[in-house]
Amino acid sequence: MSNPLPIVPSPETAEKARIRFGIVLLPNFTLTAFSGFVDMLRLSADDGDFSKPVRCSWRVLGETLAPVRASCGIQITPWETFDNAEPVDYLVIVGGLLHSGPQASEATLQYIRCAAAGTTTVVGICTGVFTLMRAGVLDAHRICVSWFHYWDFIERFPSVNADAIVADRLFVIDRRRITCSGGRASIDVAAAILLRHFDHATVQKALRILLVGEMQKGNAPQPHPPGLEPATHPKVKRAILLMEQQVGRNVPLEELACKLNLSARQLERLFKSETGKSPRTFANALRLRTAAWLLTSSDRTVADIASSCGFSDASHLGREFRKQFGVPPNMFREQRSGQEPTQFPDLDAFFRPDSSLTSDVEPGASLH
Missing domain, CATH: 1.10.10.60 (Homeodomain-like)
Known part of the structure; x- marks a missing residue:
């Protein structure tokens, strides 16, 4: 008796099972936060190391297709506008400089509100959390903020309960709201999200390719400001x-x-x-x-x-x-x-x- 042929999922089935990420880059976004997150998606998405979006897909979204400038000067052009974008499972907002140039537009805030009102999980990376606050989608949620921007956050949102602000951890996952301090932690939060859907070996392989080793958990402390060592515990x-x-x-x-x-x-x-x-x-x-x-x-x-x-x-x-x-x-x-x-x-x-x-x-x- 011959072995049965393997069952190959149809393109429609594969597309349905794929985890969909939409990424919104804010003016003067931090390139490290964006690249770390998207590279974790890229390296975890395909078995053949061809960077194919098999397990998950990602798209850069914007109000228009005008290039968005990173804080380092590099410009990235959105792939799709908000009006033409399909629904996503995770909407990732990547921020950067707070005090230079324009902030998120009203159209961006409205797009975030619409996504958060549905089944989409909203992710704020670096100062992307400030935009999530402006959009009003973080009420009754714990909020991770970089220690560097803690006072900026308090000044801009004085009505937020201080107990809800977490400035001593890498990231916080609170139901369908995820906030991350930024920088290298964008890799860790991407790994934590992917572990919800993929096996550990797949995610670990991506971390090793990035020469990261083991991911840091969300409750790991943020790195110290200069001069605060030698505390090691x-x-x-x-x-x-x-x-x-x-x-x-x-x-x-x-x-x-x-x-x-x-x-x-x-x-x-x-x-x-x-x-x-x-x-x-x-x-x-x-x-x-x-x-x-x-x-x-x-x-x-x-x-x-x-x-x-x-x-x-x-x-x-x-x-x-x-x-x-x-x-x-x-x-x-x-x-x-x-x-x-x-x-x-x-x-x-x-x-x-x-x-x-x-x-x-x-x-x-x-x-x-």
Whole structure:
């Protein structure tokens, strides 16, 4: 008896089973976020390594077919307009620069609203989350924001519940809303989405081709801003990111520990062993570092910076600056204007285990 012929799905059946992605590039989008995401789709879509869209397909969509400029200057032309686009399973919004050029058009916002009202899962990458907020499709959802854009997000959307904002993780999947901090994490969030539909080997093969290895899970901490090492324990890394996220607020130690599923005493011990400092001392150093960065990178007043960084007033900030740098804030600004914080060795020294930074705050239940 001869072996039966294999059953080959018809083109219609294959098309129906294919996972469909629509990608919208916002003005000044980040090329890394776009390319990382779409390359994961490309490498996972086909067994023969010919980049054929067998398992999934992707299309770049736009209000018009006018090229969209990335923040690096490269331009990409949409393949289809919103009016002619077919329904997709995932609508991916890729953002980038916030303060340069036009934002998403009203037609783009309306297209996102229509997709979100149906069965489409909406994905915001990098500052694409800002556009999802403007479209009004993130109500009652947890929202992942890059630590770098946390304060921009708070300023633009002050009515959002602070507990819903996640600025210490790579990405968040909350029902049919997915938000991602951007950069290299776009690869990780693409892998997490593909694992919903494909076997692990298929997704792992794509990661290996990209020389990524294992994907990072959504609850992995976002990388540190410069100078915040040597903390290596994931709980300490996340604690530091939370401190920076709320650098202007008087955060009780118990509240911070609760967010990390630790007791206050556990966090205190772990922090001391990893950084050589208490959470309170580290938070005070972080406030000074942030104030120094604002002094050299903005024209905000000393009083405004003091308020933003959790100091009681300009005099309080002035005392701390004289104590650590030997000069008042305005002189510090004049001497170091135009420099990056990574060029301040005396700032980086704060975060070394042998640093003797002191805090003028009396012992208590808060970090500041």
